[in-house]
Amino acid sequence: MIRFDNVSKSYPGSSGGLREVSLHILPGEMVFLTGHSGAGKSTLLKLVGLLERSSRGQVWVNKHNLTRLKPADVPLLRREVGMIFQDHRLLVDRTVFDNVALPLVVAGLGHQEIRRRVQAALDKVSLLKKARVLPVTLSGGEQQRVGIARAIVSKPPVVLADEPTGNLDPELSHEIMQLFQEFNQVGVTLLIATHDLALVESMQKRILTLEQGRLLRDSRSSEST
Amino acid sequence: MKARKRQQGFNRRLRPATWLARHAQVLFSSLGRLWQRPLGSLMTLLVLGIAIALPLGLHLLVNNLQQLVSQWDSGASISVFLKENTDEKTVKTLVRTLQTEQTIRDIRHVSPQQAMEEFRQHSDFASALELLDDNPLPHVLLIYPRDAKIPAKKLQVFLQKLENHPEVELALADLQWVERFQGITHIIQRAALVLAVLLSLAVLLIIGNTIRLEIQGRRDEIEIIKLVGGSNAFIRRPFLYEGFWYGLFSSLIAMVLIFLSALALQNPVSHLASLYQSDFQLSGLAITTTLGVIGSSVLLGILGAWIAVHQHLGDMEPD
Numbered sequence: 338m339i340r341f342d343n344v345s346k347s348y349p350g351s352s353g354g355l356r357e358v359s360l361h362i363l364p365g366e367m368v369f370l371t372g373h374s375g376a377g378k379s380t381l382l383k384l385v386g387l388l389e390r391s392s393r394g395q396v397w398v399n400k401h402n403l404t405r406l407k408p409a410d411v412p413l414l415r416r417e418v419g420m421i422f423q424d425h426r427l428l429v430d431r432t433v434f435d436n437v438a439l440p441l442v443v444a445g446l447g448h449q450e451i452r453r454r455v456q457a458a459l460d461k462v463s464l465l466k467k468a469r470v471l472p473v474t475l476s477g478g479e480q481q482r483v484g485i486a487r488a489i490v491s492k493p494p495v496v497l498a499d500e501p502t503g504n505l506d507p508e509l510s511h512e513i514m515q516l517f518q519e520f521n522q523v524g525v526t527l528l529i530a531t532h533d534l535a536l537v538e539s540m541q542k543r544i545l546t547l548e549q550g551r552l553l554r555d556s557r558s559s560e561s562t
Numbered sequence: 563m564k565a566r567k568r569q570q571g572f573n574r575r576l577r578p579a580t581w582l583a584r585h586a587q588v589l590f591s592s593l594g595r596l597w598q599r600p601l602g603s604l605m606t607l608l609v610l611g612i613a614i615a616l617p618l619g620l621h622l623l624v625n626n627l628q629q630l631v632s633q634w635d636s637g638a639s640i641s642v643f644l645k646e647n648t649d650e651k652t653v654k655t656l657v658r659t660l661q662t663e664q665t666i667r668d669i670r671h672v673s674p675q676q677a678m679e680e681f682r683q684h685s686d687f688a689s690a691l692e693l694l695d696d697n698p699l700p701h702v703l704l705i706y707p708r709d710a711k712i713p714a715k716k717l718q719v720f721l722q723k724l725e726n727h728p729e730v731e732l733a734l735a736d737l738q739w740v741e742r743f744q745g746i747t748h749i750i751q752r753a754a755l756v757l758a759v760l761l762s763l764a765v766l767l768i769i770g771n772t773i774r775l776e777i778q779g780r781r782d783e784i785e786i787i788k789l790v791g792g793s794n795a796f797i798r799r800p801f802l803y804e805g806f807w808y809g810l811f812s813s814l815i816a817m818v819l820i821f822l823s824a825l826a827l828q829n830p831v832s833h834l835a836s837l838y839q840s841d842f843q844l845s846g847l848a849i850t851t852t853l854g855v856i857g858s859s860v861l862l863g864i865l866g867a868w869i870a871v872h873q874h875l876g877d878m879e880p881d
């Protein structure tokens with residue numbers, strides 16, 4: 338569950354950010370976030386993953402009010418939100434296995450459990466054979482799948498993806514979307530930012546469109562009215 | 563849905579066994595980090611070891627000097643010169659009175675005749691002495707105190723007490739050099755203390771700076787760990803353990819340096835001591851001192867790391 342109540346976010350010395358955004362994403366929904374470059378897609382995701390704090394308004398994620406979250410609880414919230422980035426953000430000096438294991442290690446899981454879950458996650462993204470290699474030896478699409486495995490390994494209720502297909506060819510992009518759809522089918526709430534409109538339309542899911550920091554259009558509410 | 567919904571708590575419990583295993587794992591992986599750049603780590607450790615060894619060596623020197631003085635003290639005697647014309651019988655009575663004193667271990671009486679005899683044997687003035695009709699030398703009592711080591715103040719009181727006897731003209735102890743010597747050892751001791759404080763600060767700064775560089779080199783890693791929900795404690799832990807290892811190893815290196823220095827000095831010192839008919843041996847570090855030094859440098863290491871982590875962890879938020 339993700340909920341924004343009149344959320345604004347302004348950056349010092351910049352006109353960009355978010356303005357009075359209100360939205361409500363139900364558990365188990367798969368939602369796309371689109372808009373021109375600079376519209377505020379990344380900003381919105383960062384507010385959900387607590388990489389930024391809102392300037393005004395309230396943000397709710399998994400029944401936690403992020404506006405009132407204590408600093409000590411920030412890591413605990415991030416464990417409930419898997420994040421995927423265009424630039425993967427992998428540790429270059431750790432193996433694929435260790436990268437995917439990281440969220441479980443910081444959460445303090447036992448060795449056996451970590452092994453089991455990492456293998457399951459790598460199996461899901463078809464990278465089980467590459468568990469022992471360093472990320473630099475992988476292609477862009479494979480690195481992205483490592484990032485995805487890391488985001489879902491701890492089975493978070495919410496997964497965010499910022500331009501997950503940005504650097505990938507259409508075929509790979511489709512594979513990734515296929516994966517997201519599988520996660521969604523087991524109940525994961527997904528929020529995916531992308532400006533690949535063709536891809537978004539082919540998925541036939543709810544679409545939020547941002548423009549200059551405002552929520553311009555919500556496909557679901559426009560359908561219902 | 564109402565905005566005022568009750569906030570649901572997070573599950574932050576960790577099994578004790580997991581917690582322990584995690585600490586043990588970090589303890590050794592941080593050791594591995596030191597090992598990853600052996601030359602750099604070794605150089606840092608040597609600098610730290612020398613910084614710790616300097617005041618420690620000085621402390622050891624003071625200890626040995628004081629021991630040396632105490633050995634000489636026990637052989638020292640107090641010379642009591644009796645008044646002229648004191649007769650043999652009065653001397654005997656005085657000796658007997660003094661012998662009952664607890665503080666006195668032994669008394670040797672040197673009569674004017676014996677003194678003259680010694681004087682003859684050792685002096686070039688022997689022939690000049692022949693010319694004297696009377697023996698001008700007084701009775702002398704050589705008094706050996708029971709205590710091996712008497713503080714200067716107490717000695718002064720003791721001498722005064724001896725001079726209070728009516729037969730005594732003068733009581734003398736070679737106090738001056740003892741006082742000077744003790745003054746010098748006090749200065750060295752104080753210098754060792756000042757040096758220890760300054761170099762502790764240096765150790766703190768060096769370890770802090772080493773950890774600071776380490777943190778900056780791992781900036782990306784720290785941000786990614788925060789991204790996937792790593793707590794500050796989780797990120798802090800390996801750096802604190804690294805500080806622990808720096809503290810431990812540098813104090814051990816300091817011990818080795820001290821040991822090697824003592825080894826190099828042992829022979830010349832024994833040789834010198836033998837010239838003075840002394841069986842003086844260099845004494846090493848007491849076990850309490852050793853443990854104290856290791857403990858404090860470990861604490862300094864952890865503290866230095868803690869300071870570095872606190873200064874830099876806050877501004878490493880992912881974006």
Ligand SMILES: Nc1ncnc2c1ncn2[C@@H]1O[C@H](COP(=O)(O)OP(=O)(O)OP(=O)(O)O)[C@@H](O)[C@H]1O
Nearest residue numbers: 348351352353354373374375376377378379380381
């Ligand atoms: N850290 C920041 N400091 C200042 N301004 C920022 C910062 N981050 C974003 N902005 C501004 O906020 C606006 C929205 O940025 P954001 O990254 O959310 O856009 P976006 O929709 O993700 O764009 P893109 O498609 O190019 O990724 C931009 O105008 C940008 O300049």
Ligand SMILES: [Mg+2]
Nearest residue numbers: 378379380499
């Ligand atoms: Mg963006």
